Amino acid sequence: MSKKTTVRTPSAAVAKMAADWEVITALLGGTSAMRLAGEQYLPHWPNEDPNAYEIRKKTATLFSAFARTVEVLSGKPFSKPLTIEDDTPERIKQWSEDIDLQGRNLHAFAADICTEAMAYGAVGILVDFPPVSKKKVRTVADEKAIGARPYFVQINYRNLLGWKSKRIGGVETLTQLRLLETAVEPDGEFHEKEVEQVRVLYPGRWETWQERAVTGGEKEWQKVDEGVSTMPKITFVPVYGKRTGFMTATPPLLDLAHLNVEHWQSKSDQQTILHIARVPILFAKMLGDAPIVVGGAAAVKSDSEHGDLKYVEHTGAAIEAGRLSLRDLEDMMRQIGAELLVIKPGNTSITQTEADNEPGMCTLQRIAQGLENSIDEALQLMAEWVKEPTGGHVQVFQDYGVDSLAEASMELLRDMNVDGTFSDESLFYEGQRRGLIRPELTWEDEKKRIAKNAPKPSAPTKVDKVAAG
Template structure:
């Protein structure tokens, strides 16, 4: 069957296989519940109503989303630094780099989160249609200038590339976008369209009302135009690169483990519900009505008569709880792996073949993001005939030597933003050998309180003097 401009290429389809699970986990409990049996299968012979209730009461342990947030926060805990070679007017544009109120720091942080979670995205350097404006002075006066557009991985439909002067270069790039248009006097509707970029020109395609024999709608050319830039102004950013314009989510295994936790936690909630409701068992009591209460008694004339509550032993509950805790710890370890610095290379050949020695995975991602942002600034400069766009620096001094130290770093960040308790952080640090096993939390909590009083008194004394 002939492909339309809206169809994904096989390479994009392969990458997109991981997108639904990432989107569901980032969407939280609500999105996971909507996914239903996709990530929470219905048991054999399970009643539909019972399954529906199980889905409604399931809650997500947000390991994947929180790990992506914490890892993104590390490089952006300090402002992005603009080099002295960035032209003054581009420095000014960096305060609102996307014409939507986001400065370059916030824009780069959003791109970083996306490559950590989805594995890839890109920066499109666009330029508004100048319309009737004829001179550069008129464009400057009207505020017309290049701006960044964050192209999400889910929006990319396909591309074509050729090796030009030894460099793999885009010759066609397609992506999906949604635009809002007026609908009646007060309404608004969203219209899906495909933008196709070529060196020096662009097209916009929209779905028509016509359909082929199979019922598939035709896509027709809606608008087109030319650009002064004789290249496609798009820069890809990778999480775990697998090829040109291709990547995989660096935390995809954590995503699958998070789904496993979602399923196991649902089982645990179900067994807890069953165990908390004891079953009254009656034996050889005849047909007499039974009243159960604090001020009542039941008498049986049969010597073998019996009345008792049958309760769960609790062994399965303990096993399920232990498995959930172990799974949570494994998820922390997987997320922390991105912070562990790779061991140094042993030979010159290794050094030549691998320029990432002494870097952790997150540092490599940040280095790629820096290079991509520099390339985007260069494209912005090219739009306005600046000789160069300059360079930026993103904080990257956060790598650690061991997995235990890396996972503790993640827990500490969660503690700072209030999603992990002081006592739990103390216990995890103690388990990793950072804190002596002889220390007791209750004693430490008292010392912390006393220390806080001393610090407050010292601050008051300084203020008085």
């Protein structure tokens, strides 16, 4: 018998997208989250002792390739300040200094939106307006006096339960949107409690639903509040990482995420075999029943010509094979991340074709361009709230595409080197391996050349001498 659906039940489209979010959340949570997931991402092998598995799980550490790549790539469009164009109304420019009424300016808000879209594939911007009393607020001056104005809300798709839409005027338009929220209610004199609720948006009105107890001790979802909105539309704008349809998307780095899980499993195996290899086994053959004492001042005696006593050690072949396998996985993960920076011929928009601009763009530039368009749309909704004719436009930095995969992966490694997570020496050899550095050069010689380039201390001036003396 099928489970009864409620206002809280995710739609089929959301459930399909959510299947990919679980691994993303675990990887972004780092080593602790991956350990907590247990057998979901670190299998318990057949006949493996439960205690041995627990030890293996507690000592496993995550190589955070996915999280680091998301951070580096989503940061590139915001390595330069977001530009608010001159056609933006002055008061919207002022509101952009605190666009979400939580202290984030538009640049910081957009950067967080980009990170979420890069990781999960999609995120939303809800343009909201605080509820005001019509008795207290009757004019624009009244709104200014109480600080009432539209603001942005970041809606993560993990809090999206479903939607309905239909084509209006040739445009696919939202007619219903369900959002999962957390309401905070008093719990006694000193405490508060969090209550799960669903907000349902319609054009021009809204509802909130909560689960309440009914007769017989059961619970059911009931409408607890409702109201009207002055906007005749649902003021929600999706931002896509990799769009698959209206309101739907997939994580652009999903393949990297799965490779990162494989690396987590393989690295755990490598740690296990290293532990085994580092502990040699003492092998005794035909030594009789006499106790064995091993040490620098001890001797072991055997009455048999076939007697033997020796340490049996691992040959190391499997260790080397595992090390190479891990390195190959790391290379593949870097390449998947780097592919988003490679300009692809023919990947042009209609606007670019008409303007005769560059013949192509990289995936990251496309994501940034989509983000820019979504912010423009959200600014327009903000303008409509306050009867401004236009919301203006923004520009997001997009000049970071490269021509080849080798150059793109080198860009990622260089960013890691700058923030201290990749050494100078490793960066040198990775550049050499990609053919970007001449093969006859050595790191030792290059270090000497770098030392010669260091600024030399200048001779003390008269002012320095006076200050010192």
